[in-house]
Amino acid sequence: MGLAGLDRKAPRGQYAGTFRTPRMTLNPIPNFLLYGEDESEPAPDFAHIETIAARSALYDWEISPHRHLHSVQALLVSQGQVEFRCDDLVRTLEAPCFMVVPIGSVHGFRFSPETLGHVLSLSPGFITRAGDATDPMLHMLTRGASGTVPRADEKRVEWLCRELLAIQSDWRTPQPLFLALAEALIRSLPGEKEEDGVLPAEDARLSGFRQLVELHLREHRSLGWYAERLGVTDKTLTRICRKRLDCTPVELIHARLILEAQRLLFFSNASIVEVADDLGFSDPSYFSRFYRRMTGRRPLADKSGSRAGGDERSPG
Template sequence: MVQHSIPTFLLYGEEAVETPAEFAHIETIAARSSLHDWEIAPHRHHQSVQILIVTNGQVTFRCDDRTERLHAPCFMAVPVGSVHGFQFQPETTGFVLSVSPGFLARATGAADPLLRLLTHGASGPIAASHEPRATWISRELLALQADWRAPSPLFLSLLEALVRSLQDDSVPATADTEDDTRLSRFRQLVELHLTAHHPVAWYAGQLGISSKTLIRTCRRQLDCTPTELIHNRLLLEAQRMLCFTNASIVQVAEDMGFSDPSYFSRFYRRLTGRRPLTDKSALPQRG
């Protein structure tokens, strides 16, 4: 099958004519996975964060460039845009939640673990002390769900409690700093304008600060420059296309905003030490 783009859904396998401004959806793992022989092919969601709770069984979880095998009780949090797929052991039980990005506003600040969990992603076992609560809340959400396109305040409050049940209580939240806020806004701008290849000065102007201030912020918070952050994000998106589609190098370069495929190849090799064609030819062929 020729596939030049990564499949993108609101809910897996469904084409959304219109995306609700705010939504929160829950279903059992079996509801959709059992229809696909317990395997969900690589795809992504541009309009939702996804959370999986596995209560019994096991799953092989692939997210971008990493693959993990997890045993229940466990969870996976998939950020907006990440390419991911699942292969479940037959009869695995659990829940799949999809929520609009606006849910992130429930975080108390840039240092809130909830925000980090849902924007950076995470996966792993659910602590024994948290597992009964996470399972109970998931079942309550399934029973409460009415119109997922307009979730009730109670539904959203329970969903927040569920997400917070997945976090490590031993990691204390820290107070917001000006750098945290500035860096969060910078990341948002990068996502919106990734393929435009704007210079650092343009981003600094949008943030109302100088280029030097933006550079200092990135170095303090991330130990990298703004340019390195932008380039690493471009590289990640290019690797997703090379890994999960049949697009040619020329098509990938064009989609990433490179007018010259040769320049894209040099860019890719400079950051990875490999040519993009080498990485693409090493991938298993898809039928």
């Protein structure tokens, strides 16, 4: 989402301003929400699970390099073998194994025929279920991970995958139970040492930036503040974001603010004034203008109460 023309008045704080490669001329790296489908921005609490065979069998068990700009993905293999590529890393793993692919990472898979397992896709907002910076789940979702599922955890992981698939078949939209079980599934996967993550050094800085954004989103820190803590310049951080995510750091921060705003509007009873305050905006009117500029809609249009026919007086 572009930021051209945003009001100069800032919120509280400040912002400184062996895989087949698809033959594509305009964009050599395809972006998908789900592989093979048109990219679209998902609902704030987007979550999806499917079997590996459901999609991979259609592509002769090979998923060409691509990326997801709106979801983090966990792949769980219960039977078979997979050659896994994530950016500069290439690994071959035997079941039972797993891979967690961070947002924006270029990845692809080559499965042995008839491989069994599941693919879980989760919105960026899912990362907020992690605790502080020491939470292993935060590290796994932002830096990625891959490895063997311990035999002691294998049955639990498989059970959770089957339960998630059953819940999804009953409800079209993610339910609290689905998200809770998805968290239990991610937390059942073994963490990795810092040097064993799936991301190269440049992407590790990007993941560090994402992690800082999650922890300090409501403080509206400047780009320089983030760059300083990552040990890079503003220019370097901008270059990394443009290269990996095709956006600027400020665009990423603003998109994350909008995502959180949508979650609060859709799924809570908070008023628009309360949503603005929760997200660190001292002026609710500015928040409403910011929201409309980013989404093309007033906050009131996305308020759960207004969709149900209610009426709420607010700056939206």
